[in-house]
Amino acid sequence: MTLSNTHYLDRLLKPETIALVGVSPREGTVGNDMLKVLLSGGYKGQVFLVNPRYDEIEGHKCFASLSDIPVAIDMAVLSVASHRMEPLFDEAISLNIGGVTIFDYCKLEEEASPTLLERLSYKAKQANMPICGGNCMGYYNFDNDAYISFQSPGERKAGHISLIAHSGSIFVLPTSNDRRFRFNLVVSAGQEIATSLDEYMDFALEQESTRVLAIFMEAIRNPENFVKVLEKAKRKGIPVVVTKVGRTEVSAQLAATHSGAIAGNNTAYEALFKKYGVIATDSLDDLMTCAQILSQGGDLGAGDLGYIGDSGGLRELFVDTAEEHDLTFANLTDDTMNKLKQRLPLGLEAVNPLDAAGPFTPDYAEVFRDSVRYIMEDPNVAVGVFEFEARDEFIYMPEFIEIAKEVKQYSNKPFIVLNTFSLALNAGIAEDLMDHDIPLVNGVENAVKAIANLFANRDQQADSHTPAENISNPARKEKWHARLATGLPMSETDSLNLLADYGIGIANPQEAHTQEDTLKAVETMTFPVVLKTAEPHIHHKSDVGGVKLNLNSSTEVSEAYDDLANRLGYRVTIEPMVGQGTELAFGMVNDPQFGPMVMVGSGGIYIEVLKDRVFSLAPFDEIEAMAMIDSLRTRPLLAGVRGAKAADLNQLAKQLANFSHLAADLGDDISEIDVNPIIVNDKGSIAVDALVIAKEVDAEQSAA
Structure with a gap:
């Protein structure tokens, strides 16, 4: 009987008793290779072979089934074809086996719904049984010489790198080549039927031999626990090095705002890694070199x-x-x-x-x-x-x-x-x-x-410092939650008023629906002024000639209104021209896994061309906001060039932090925000234009 365990994955990843199901005497088969790999590694626990067709293999007795084995099994390798997998899996659950490893990809030619993978996943989670795989290469635990794979790592000294990879190739390449890379644990996560990357990482963090986590990642299936594991690694002082693949920006064309368009697929991971001190690398060479040095x-x-x-x-x-x-x-x-x-x-x-x-x-x-x-x-x-x-x-x-x-x-x-x-x-x-x-x-x-x-x-x-807590104003939050929940588009005036409520300076626009109202509004302002279309379906006004700058008389305003009304629609906003300064932008994109991300970047009409931007997860404080501003390529312009006065960076950082609290407050209601441009100079920061895209509200919720 095994000793009591200290981690959920102990019986799976450091087993004292192992059953190999589907073992074979035939050379060159997975069933034969997995036995040789385990025996050649010097594993000191008990090994039981299961194959009803043989009495013994390689001098080891064969059992007809898992149920015939006379001791409790910590981990079983189920090396059988997909059509035989489910009844064998059910047997493993009934015997309270501690975990299973599955090399097969678990797909049937004629899949029912739910699929085999879905059924295995459901049963495993109901039974609280961890699974390495399917469609994986297995794992190597160098601390207890458990080599659970059909490919051998060869003669390799144990070390201090815990490598966890979604790709089977990444399991093989570092462990089958240069022996300067030394591991205590290598895991091929495969399809993550019941056990996800974050759980393997958590296990590795509990091993005394772990000095560094090296992760080759495609995606995160359990984002909440992944964040907890990163927090744990940071507390324990164990560095995490990640190569994240799938970093291209194929989703940019679907974004409604500039912020979304320049975010791309990998931005949430960039922000997450920055927040928790993860070392992000670009290639397998970078991953392993960095891990080797840290080890x-x-x-x-x-x-x-x-x-x-x-x-x-x-x-x-x-x-x-x-x-x-x-x-x-x-x-x-x-x-x-x-x-x-x-x-x-x-x-x-x-x-x-x-x-x-x-x-x-x-x-x-x-x-x-x-x-x-x-x-x-x-x-x-x-x-x-x-x-x-x-x-x-x-x-x-x-x-x-x-x-x-x-x-x-x-x-x-x-x-x-x-x-x-x-x-x-x-x-x-x-x-x-x-x-x-x-x-x-x-x-x-x-x-x-x-x-x-x-x-x-x-x-x-x-x-780094203690992450900012979102100090919410309940009345303000409820006010804007109710407005966004109506399903009505947010006009530019609505959007700027939202910013103002959160302590962000705005240009105080007035909305008008007729030429007469527009001219009345002008009477309360000082020339020059700006006239812009306020039609709710037009997101990017400058792209359609919807912005008229430097209007210096009522006549010019009247002519500009006629042009906008004839081409784009009668709704407009009018506001005083803001003084000259550096154009920046704030933005928010709501990531489905990690929540609202806030951006600061170069603004104006070149925002998507320059792509000078930094993202962070909301909320954050003025210290982090200033660090974001300092990392922009635009930053030298804010110090004042060619006689211009230096910008008020303290106010800019405060407003960026305030914007992050807005994003945290209303992240359940807003999908994207674009604040562009923000004019920044020595007198402060003024948001000139804003676009808020609310999340879609279903009909029943809107009626309620």
Whole structure:
């Protein structure tokens, strides 16, 4: 009988008793391969084989069914075809088996409704039984040598990376190739019949051997729990590195607002990852390199990069690549600089990044040994890189390997050995260095991108603070909830009044439906004024010539009204021209998984062309709002150029934070918001135009 468990997935992922159903003596079959993979891994628990056609396989007794096994089973592999899956699954549930692994894709030629997958999912959830798969490659738990797959990871030392992947190919590629990547857990999630990515992540966070989570993700099926797991990882100080695929903007054409059009499919994940300090990578190489570096442990403190190399040309290449990825080198202290000047041979400059390759004297390696130590011990260095050419077949200075290994004796900072050539054949050296928690990275861009990601994550974590709570005004919220629930379109005036209620400066438009009313409204204003169409079906006024600027007399207003009324309709708004300034935009898009996301970006007519925007999940406070503003490419314009005064950024940040509270308050009622442009100058921020798209209200709700 197994011991009591501490996690829902313990019996599935670290079983003490395993049943292999569908095992076979035939070479080259999944049923035979899964037995060999498990036995070759040195699994120390009990293994039971199930196949009624055989008495024994590979010297192990075969049972006719799961029910014939005389002990309780923690995990069963159901390696059978789809048409045999359901009765076998029912038997596993009746025996209270702790979890099952399913390689098959569980589809029948003539599917009934509900489908086989749907039936299995329902039964598993009713029985509280976790499933790895279906259509998966299984899993490797290196902590207890449970290799549950039909493909072997080969001889590979255990490590500290927990890799969880939706793709079976990603399960195979890192574990079947270079052994410098060391794992404690690798899971192929497959179809997630009953167990989702977030649950595997939660399990990994509970394992003492986990130092980093590496996730290859297609989509999130349980967003609420996924967020809880990210919060847990952040509390425990375990970094999460993700490669999210499916990042293209195919949904942009369906958006009603500019905000929605420039958001794209991946924006919600960008905002979520930023909020919880997830390191987002672009490729499998980036994912694994970053995870490899993080798996060494060490303290990533304040400071920048320290570099020591043995080639002037490769140093130049590293510097160029570092600049492309905004990676900065540490300013070494005077003490470090003096030590380097005294130690370096004539002709070598004491500088970071350092080329320490002088004449081939008996002292050659010792110069590097001392230089590495001086730079790694400098308080302004947070991460060190030691670049030299090393192959398993040849290394011109073997002492470099020992120098690298010694670093961990005097420094707990992350330290990386780099071979600039990404195709270098040095897996043996890499394994040797990993025995001392020193990652050897091949490829200058691989290393630079990974280090840049580490620094960005560190800085984001340092800037993070307690997320803002939405301090709601119940009366204000109910007022606008009732208005939006009517199903009537929000006019520009309605939309701007909503913003004003939430503390956002507006241009105070007046709506008119006749030329006479328009001219009366002008009498209360100072010229110049702006006249715009207010027809509710026109979302983007400038696209149809629906905006008349700089009208300086009643005559010009009258002529402009006639033109708009004849072409677009009689409803208009009129408002005073706002002073000159930088044009920005606020926006909100309501993500179906993670809720309202707020945008700030470059505004005006080029909003979709420039795509200079930043999204964050609502709500947030003025500190985060200011960080969003600071990250815009437009930001230098707000500081004042060519004699213009600097913009009032404090008010802008306050209004952006207020806008995020509006989004959080009314996220159940609004699908999209576009506030464009917002004129920002030294006097403040004024919203000139706004479009609010309410969620569709069904007829019964509207009548009620």
